[in-house]
Amino acid sequence: SQKIEQNSEALNIQEGKTATLTCNYTNYSPAYLQWYRQDPGRGPVFLLLIRENEKEKRKERLKVTFDTTLKQSLFHITASQPADSATYLCALSYNQGGKLIFGQGTELSVKP
Amino acid sequence: DTGVSQNPRHKITKRGQNVTFRCDPISEHNRLYWYRQTLGQGPEFLTYFQNEAQLEKSRLLSDRFSAERPKGSFSTLEIQRTEQGDSAMYLCASSPASPSGVTSGELFFGEGSRLTVL
Numbered sequence: 001s002q003k004i005e006q007n008s009e010a011l012n013i014q015e016g017k018t019a020t021l022t023c024n025y026t027n028y029s030p031a032y033l034q035w036y037r038q039d040p041g042r043g044p045v046f047l048l049l050i051r052e053n054e055k056e057k058r059k060e061r062l063k064v065t066f067d068t069t070l071k072q073s074l075f076h077i078t079a080s081q082p083a084d085s086a087t088y089l090c091a092l093s094y095n096q097g098g099k100l101i102f103g104q105g106t107e108l109s110v111k112p
Numbered sequence: 113d114t115g116v117s118q119n120p121r122h123k124i125t126k127r128g129q130n131v132t133f134r135c136d137p138i139s140e141h142n143r144l145y146w147y148r149q150t151l152g153q154g155p156e157f158l159t160y161f162q163n164e165a166q167l168e169k170s171r172l173l174s175d176r177f178s179a180e181r182p183k184g185s186f187s188t189l190e191i192q193r194t195e196q197g198d199s200a201m202y203l204c205a206s207s208p209a210s211p212s213g214v215t216s217g218e219l220f221f222g223e224g225s226r227l228t229v230l
Contacts, residue, residue, distance in 0.1 A: 004154075032217055034217060034218065041223075041224075041226075042223055042224075043116075043203055043205075043221030043222050043223050043224050044155065044203075044219075044221050045221070046218040046219065046220070049217045049218060089154050089155070091154075093217065099145065099157050099160055099168060100145075100157070100219060101157065102147075102154035102155045102156070102157075103154050104152070104153050104154045105152075105153075105154050
């Protein structure tokens with residue numbers, strides 16, 4: 001079955017630095033891959049979606065890359081702020097109408 | 113508030129009791145999903161509906177779990193004979209989908225219903 005792996009350890013960085021989170025998957029490539037943010041006790045909030053034929057997607061301080069050869073997506077937050085502290089979830093779907101499968105998430109902490 | 117609404121937000125029950133959660137999706141969304149999340153883990157897929165049709169149910173879901181969406185609007189998730197291992201956050205999400213089932217991709221989540229089984 002498909003397996004998604006994110007950095008299991010929490011990521012601690014200094015304010016202003018770039019945070020880079022990793023999402024690796026096994027088996028065949030998904031139709032698209034998404035990143036969500038989740039704060040404690042809240043539901044996930046959608047951030048970005050990237051399709052299998054796209055290499056990179058940007059939104060404000062966020063950037064996502066998708067390498068189907070490495071079976072990996074990288075999620076970058078530039079000029080990080082303490083308000084960016086949260087858990088970030090990677091999720092993928094194998095078709096445009098199917099369910100999303102989530103990774104376990106990576107906790108990011110940005111220190112002032 | 114026009115987001116996804118879930119009730120109750122918190123439920124504490126004794127082992128063996130039945131519980132029911134309700135989800136009201138965004139009104140124009142015909143796709144509705146249920147996920148379960150435990151501490152330190154990502155959301156785990158349970159089931160999803162397109163309108164009133166249940167299209168897929170996780171094989172991990174035991175017979176004690178049942179979900180309905182009778183009129184294609186709100187949905188309920190019932191857990192019968194609860195066990196301590198059922199303690200988790202139950203998340204509902206919705207998305208728009210075409211009649212052929214193509215979605216925009218992103219899911220809109222509610223705030224979840226936290227279940228504690230004593």
